[in-house]
Amino acid sequence: MAVGLGPLPEFFPVRGVRVGIASAGIKKPGRKDIVVFELAEGSQVAGIFTRNQFCAAPVTVTRRHLSEAAPRYLLINTGNANAGTGRKGVVDAEQCCSALAAMAGVSEAAVLPFSTGVIGESLPVVKITGALSAALEGLGEERWGEAAEGIMTTDTLPKGVSRQVVLGGETVTISGISKGAGMIRPNMATMLGFIATDAKVESTLLQTLVSELGEASFNRITIDGDTSTNDACILMATGQSDAPEIGPDSPFLADFRAALEDVFMTLAHAIVRDGEGATKFVTINVSGAETQQEALDVAYTVAHSPLVKTALFASDPNWGRILAAVGRAGVPDLDIDAIEIHLDDVCLVRHGGRAEDYSEARGKAVMSQQEITIYIDLKRGDVHERVWTCDFSHDYVTINADYRT
Template sequence: MTTSSRATGVTAPQGFQAAGIHCGIKKPGILDLALLVSDVSGPIAGVFTKNQVVAAPVILDRDHLKQRIGRAILVNSGNANACTGKPGMAAALTMATLVAKRLKVPTHEVFVGSTGVIGRRLPIDCVKSGIPTLFAQLSPRGGHKAAQAILTTDLRPKECAVRARIGGRMVTIGGMAKGSGMIHPNMATMLGYLTTDAAIAPSTLQRAVEAAVNESFNCITVDGDTSTNDTVLCLANGLAKNSTITYGTGAYRQFVKLLTTVSQTLALSICRDGEGVTKVVKIAIEGAETPAGARQVAQTIATSNLVKTALFGEDANWGRVMGAIGRAGVPIEQTKLSVYFDDVLMVQRGMGVGLAAERRIAKVFKKKEFTIRVRLGQGSAKSHMWTTDLSYDYVRINASYRS
């Protein structure tokens, strides 16, 4: 597996073009509208927020996804188009229809996304006026501007592309994502757009996306919130000309591995760019009785405000980790518990191992990235999550988000 030597991000695979412009939703000079187009229509797969309050683009995309074929994705930032009723649905449909007419494809082949402040009507006239400019600027090198145009409180764009030989052909997967706050499992935790030139069956692509998401975007948390707009879409066009990938084959496993690599890279970029984040910590649970139990323990530790504030304060308070394990709702035997901070054993058979170890883990807590590993001693199941610290800046950013 190698990093793509061609264009980066979503335009790295063959046959994809993108653009990002300012259309007037945000302040002058800030990119706020992105378009991604495949040269040909192909399979598309997606996962969406499980929040019961959903934005108009999510409702529209869920409906379009029933056809399992896509050609383009249009995304605006600066306005979530959420909780906007019938006018919001009309705006989302207008976005898709205008792009579909230019591409001469059915409207259901165009997907839309929005991100920004909830509850304000989308200035659809800005989007309408921007679409001709987007088409004029479409380019195989346009992925970076598109990645910039979907950002909200993010500090930097998030892009990735990798290549590997599958079935004797070189296959590329690219991606871009936005996310900084309202990040938590239960898909999708942000906006993420993946592209591939692989030939793959539509149902197989859906399975692959779900598998990759569960090991990446569903394994990160910044603040425990999920959004009304969370979406991940993956568009394939088959231009790599590999034999069509089907579920359960060796080629499928290779593809999932590649897709997971891109997804995890983007997910960790979201963590590192989280609002006010100064540390990213992997929570690794081993020796659980069931995968669900392992995940529950990991998520409880990862979302504990006491753990997260200790990370920010570089306070090596391992007792907070133990407290989170104990309240995770999973049966445990305390005398079987071990906890490591990186490679430093701090808890053995449920008890702290002493002051010397505490001094060693104090040094670990000063790192920007490290791992907290918990061994439950009950079975062979495992799980992982990435979490971040909770800082003063997180409160500052979100206390004044609308202003």
Template sequence: MAVNLPPPEAESLLPVGGVRLGAAQAGIKKPQRYDLLLIELAPGSEVAAVFTRNRFCAAPVTVAREHLAKGGIRALVVNTGNANAGTGSEGIRRARETCAAVARLLGCAPEQVLPFSTGVIMEPLPLERLIAGLPRCVASLRPDGWLLAAEAIMTTDTVPKACSERLDIAGMPVTVTAIAKGAGMIHPNMATLLGFVATDAAIASSLLARLVHRIADASFHCITVDGDTSTNDALVLMATGSAGVRFATGDELGFATLEEALTRAARRLAQAIVRDGEGATKFITVTVEEGRNQEECRRVGYAIARSPLVKTAFFASDPNLGRILAAVGAAGIEDLDVERVRLYLGDLRVAERGGRAADYQEAEALRIMREPEITVRVALGRGDAVATVWTCDFSYDYVRINAEYRT
């Protein structure tokens, strides 16, 4: 059960001019579930993306990078149930064949198609089933298909993840709509997640390429469920230009408003992934402040957020908070002065001057840890930098879900 994450309503997801979406039940892993998505983009759309840094990156990631560098992208194709990762040269061939099949149906070049896959690693992609499902995707293409699209890319997710917003920029309506999937294998360096964010503003290619990195750093690079980085992760930012508002440099009036909206959408989806983390029962915000730089604040935040001992304590609502101090001390800051470190659980001061705070009350800590949403705050006493990461607890169900994943 996701933590305070209701499913999106179809009517809340606004069409983005220049984008059509279609989904099909291709039987890639399981029958009678939507597992194939096609996103068609109008000519002239710009696309930018960031991908996993896992050296065993999946075949579709390799092909998508190659195609993206050539520009002129007209379509994205996404399958679930099979990652097409750890599949060698044959996996590359099948990813290319997927693009060629889409191109034949849409009347574009194979290099104008970006492939994405998610699911089991080291299994051959069932190409015949995928290609057989593509005509049904094309037949169902529609501008208001965002909710079904969000459902079609789910794997172990329990809730589809999508959001939408309409802005007023220079008197013109501009739309941002986004979907994502992910519940496990979530950690930065593209955390398994896929995210697709679209706007009908026009954004120049070079600006869009910088923008997608900034958005990722403020959202999907701030989450962890289990500390594992997938082979298939990608965040894609699409700008169709149909709204009549154009940004070439980022200095134009209204661009900051658009960037804030795009970042807001990505952050909502990133947090939704954590709220729907495999087996999650708690949503945990970890803020590290008073660091010398943001990098060390994030290092400490992740040391806490990915610690199995910390995460299991939160699941049990057990205020065994010395585990958090241990994680801070093991974060690799060699000159950390523990006498200056302060630890808070919510507004409750837990530790200071190297030990338990004089007014700490375990009963109050127990009350806080029983809540579904918890904030941990660490002050390092070293400077002015701050960083926030989001994580969840580890429950029995996390083990069960991953032990049964292939069955």
């Protein structure tokens, strides 16, 4: 049911990155559920992670390994989140890293583990380590599309994007994949994102870029308001391109950042478009706020309202639900007579009530679209924020009720 999400694009290989796929049979026999990224020596890696206090064991291990060594391998498994597994979960993640490190001839700290799937079950270490040789033997530059499929859980379609930009007369490639369809809420929305470039990027700048672009993209999407235990977004730069190194003062930074932002946004929006049971892709645009926080408070209150989300599914222009959500967002001293609320170009609310020129037919026409923008102008400042979400359908309940069966 993905909204406006088509087949995977052609991926441009990223020099210095090889990808391997294997089947460990973690949840379903024969399913490709192991993905390995191999990075050229000298690659830079930066990341952002879930803010859930019950962060999964692989998140804990990855954070530590990033501080100890230069990463050479990423090991991703689906079907099991290795979250809520206590100290044993950390040991299990370390054992998988150790096994891959021994096969590849690198240190254990040079392997970063990632897991996604069911929470609270022990990681099947033997199954995973038994599939690693196949993943390593199959390493290749052209396997991005298979990797996008290999990291899926309840996703209905794989998600990926690939871009090229010319910097200093040399071509730089950026390719990325993401997964996620439910348990998506900012503070790292169960999502995983892996983005690689062959550009040379100064290490501190790389962390700045993943933090800032992740905040504007993956941390502005929400499907159900649940922050996962396993979220991670990783940005890798191999430095294999002949383009000049990009630093904070580089004349090529703006063009590189624009291309990278496009990749981040495309992958983040794909998650919302493939939200569990989603039939609508919704942008919530809040303007006229005094602070970023109050703009986000309003946007998320609307985005998380089950009443708003079910009205979206029904194509019901029940504008009172949006008005009520704005009013309970916790913004102090709202001037309700000043606020305006629109569905696309149809004004719903003006002067504290239904707009004089509003008609149910015009509202229904917008709500029947697959892509909708809700504009909320608070008229109290000059701060603007956007959040992307989807509707709640019958299928959302079915998918999550049946998730473990």
